[in-house]
Amino acid sequence: MVAAESWLDRAAALALHGPAHGPNPRVGCVIVGADGAVLGEGWHRGAGTPHAEPAALADAARRGHDVAGATAYVSLEPCAHTGRTGPCTDALTAARIGAVRYGVADPNPQAAGGGEVLRGRGIDASLAPHAGCADVNRRWLGSVALGRPWVIAKWAQTLDGRTAAADGTSFWITGDEARDHAHHVRTQVDAILVGTGTVRTDDPLLTARPAGVPDPHQPLRAVMGLTDTPGARIWEDGTALRLATRDPREALDALAAREVRTVVVEGGGTVTTAFLRAGLVDEVHAYIAPALLGAGTRAVGDLGIGTMSDALRGQDVTATHLGADTLVTAFFTRGHQ
Ligand SMILES: NC(=O)c1ccc[n+]([C@@H]2O[C@H](COP(=O)([O-])OP(=O)(O)OC[C@H]3O[C@@H](n4cnc5c(N)ncnc54)[C@H](OP(=O)(O)O)[C@@H]3O)[C@@H](O)[C@H]2O)c1
Known part of the structure; x- marks a missing residue:
C-alpha cells in the first residue's frame, strides 16, 4: 500500500498543472480505491472553473469508477464555502468518499473549515502536513497569511550592483536568456509594478512575452508615483493602472482590491x-550580468542598515545560470510555512 505521503506528492504534482497566477490557489486531487488503484485525478484550472475535488470526481465518473468508500488525497483542505463554485465538501459527501487527506490546511478564512465539516458528516478527514503541497502555493499561502499581495522584487544588475549606467541606459544589462526568463516569471504573477522614473527613462511595455510571443495571461501593469507620464507606451491600450502614491502599502492595497x-x-x-524599507519584499530575483559599470544607478538604495548583523538575509536561495548571466533568488518572508 502506498503511503499518504506519496499520494500527496501526486496531488502536489497535479496541482502544478494549474495556473500560478490568479486569485485562487493551485490544487490537485487524486482519488484512490481500497485496493490502491487510482480512480480519478483532477486539478483546479483557475478562478471560475471546477475545484480539484469535483474535477477528480468527474474524472472517476468518466472512467466508470464508483468512488464510494475511496480516499481523496488533496493538496489543500477542501473548501466549505460557495464562491464562484459550490463547496467541495458537498461534492465529496455526495460522492460518498470514505476518507480525505489534505497536505495543507486552508488559511483563507472564507474557505477554511472543510476538514471539520467533513468530520461532522462522519467522513475520516484529516490534515497530513506535506511540504510539497505547501511549496506549490508558497506565494498564495504567503499572501493569505500576510493579508496583502506577495511581493517579488526583480532587477537586472551588473556585478557591481548597478541597474543603469550614468546616462540612465539600462536595456541590455543582461542577455536574451535572462530577459526571456523574466518574461516567463511575468506569466506567473497577477501584476507588475514600476515607478514613474522607470516609465520616463525606459518607456517599457511591461507585457509578458516569453520567447518573444505575447502570453495569453497578461498581468495587470501598474505605475506608482505622483507625477504623470503622458505619452508613455504603457498607457497606449488603456489597461495599465496609475497609482498616484509613493506609499508601498497604499499601492499594495489598491492591487489587493483588484484580487x-x-x-x-x-x-x-x-x-x-521603498518596498524594502517598508518590509514589504517577500522574494528577490536578481539577474546578475558579468559586467562592471563603476558608476550609475544602484539596485537598492539606503535601507537604514548600519551594521552587518542587521542585514536582511534571504533563505532558500537558488542560483541559475542563464547564458552568461546568473539569476539569484531568495525568500525574505517565511509566509505560511
Ligand atoms: N536594471 C533594472 O532592472 C532596472 C529596472 C527598472 C529601472 N531601471 C533603471 O532605473 C532608473 C530609474 O530608477 P528610479 O529610481 O528613478 O525610478 P523608479 O523607482 O521607477 O521611479 C522613481 C519615481 O517614482 C516615484 N515614487 C514612487 N514611490 C516613491 C517613493 N516611495 N519614494 C520616492 N519616490 C517614489 C517618484 O516620482 P513621482 O515624483 O512621480 O512621485 C520617483 O521619482 C532608470 O535608469 C531605469 O533604466 C533599471
Whole structure:
C-alpha cells in the first residue's frame, strides 16, 4: 500500500498543472480505491472553473469508477464555502468518499473549515502536513497569511550592483536568456509594478512575452508615483493602472482590491528601496550580468542598515545560470510555512 505521503506528492504534482497566477490557489486531487488503484485525478484550472475535488470526481465518473468508500488525497483542505463554485465538501459527501487527506490546511478564512465539516458528516478527514503541497502555493499561502499581495522584487544588475549606467541606459544589462526568463516569471504573477522614473527613462511595455510571443495571461501593469507620464507606451491600450502614491502599502492595497495575489516590483531603485524599507519584499530575483559599470544607478538604495548583523538575509536561495548571466533568488518572508 502506498503511503499518504506519496499520494500527496501526486496531488502536489497535479496541482502544478494549474495556473500560478490568479486569485485562487493551485490544487490537485487524486482519488484512490481500497485496493490502491487510482480512480480519478483532477486539478483546479483557475478562478471560475471546477475545484480539484469535483474535477477528480468527474474524472472517476468518466472512467466508470464508483468512488464510494475511496480516499481523496488533496493538496489543500477542501473548501466549505460557495464562491464562484459550490463547496467541495458537498461534492465529496455526495460522492460518498470514505476518507480525505489534505497536505495543507486552508488559511483563507472564507474557505477554511472543510476538514471539520467533513468530520461532522462522519467522513475520516484529516490534515497530513506535506511540504510539497505547501511549496506549490508558497506565494498564495504567503499572501493569505500576510493579508496583502506577495511581493517579488526583480532587477537586472551588473556585478557591481548597478541597474543603469550614468546616462540612465539600462536595456541590455543582461542577455536574451535572462530577459526571456523574466518574461516567463511575468506569466506567473497577477501584476507588475514600476515607478514613474522607470516609465520616463525606459518607456517599457511591461507585457509578458516569453520567447518573444505575447502570453495569453497578461498581468495587470501598474505605475506608482505622483507625477504623470503622458505619452508613455504603457498607457497606449488603456489597461495599465496609475497609482498616484509613493506609499508601498497604499499601492499594495489598491492591487489587493483588484484580487492581485502576486506582484513583481520591477524597479527602479527608488521604488524597490521603498518596498524594502517598508518590509514589504517577500522574494528577490536578481539577474546578475558579468559586467562592471563603476558608476550609475544602484539596485537598492539606503535601507537604514548600519551594521552587518542587521542585514536582511534571504533563505532558500537558488542560483541559475542563464547564458552568461546568473539569476539569484531568495525568500525574505517565511509566509505560511
Ligand atoms: N536594471 C533594472 O532592472 C532596472 C529596472 C527598472 C529601472 N531601471 C533603471 O532605473 C532608473 C530609474 O530608477 P528610479 O529610481 O528613478 O525610478 P523608479 O523607482 O521607477 O521611479 C522613481 C519615481 O517614482 C516615484 N515614487 C514612487 N514611490 C516613491 C517613493 N516611495 N519614494 C520616492 N519616490 C517614489 C517618484 O516620482 P513621482 O515624483 O512621480 O512621485 C520617483 O521619482 C532608470 O535608469 C531605469 O533604466 C533599471
